[in-house]
Amino acid sequence: EAGVAQSPRYKIIEKRQSVAFWCNPISGHATLYWYQQILGQGPKLLIQFQNNGVVDDSQLPKDRFSAERLKGVDSTLKIQPAKLEDSAVYLCASSSISGSLSYNEQFFGPGTRLTVL
């Protein structure tokens, strides 16, 4: 079974530039998560999709971050304009659970390491 794919793996930009990250979840997984992990901290949920609908985006800085999952499969996360404090690893994860009581295991992609200069 192919895992969660993310690209690019690394990105270096200057502040005020824009950047986009792409994620392709495991086939058939309805739920997709984007996390921001700043060095030395645990992952922080930015946005959660179920199919192509947003379940939770309460921690997404909506003035500069946006995300979409138009066809309910792959997703993009955009930052515009970037700030120095956006330097972090952006992790995408997917799970197959959708409103059931079963165990909800997330599978993580390799992440995109963003450096904002």
Add this chain to the structure above:
Amino acid sequence: EDKVVQSPLSLVVHEGDTVTLNCSYEVTNFRSLLWYKQEKKAPTFLFMLTSSGIEKKSGRLSSILDKKELFSILNITATQTGDSAVYLCAVERNYGQNFVFGPGTRLSVLP
């Protein structure tokens, strides 16, 4: 605000030692607690706990949950250098079935 606290934040031991990592939480609508191991890449799943007092074991690793006192521990016996990693605790919430992560415990195992 929901939060997950882990201690210690950093730990250095020698091979063969036994370690205990702690995770406490204040989360509304608790559903489950998960432990992950993160080396240089993405977190990999270790355990999922939903019931108090039932130990989960996998080789030298074991974990248990106390839902009354709102904490969990992860034990690693006979540590090896390959156990060096950040260990993350995450709590799954019923609403939205999403996760709150702790800051992690960075474990370094010296030969």
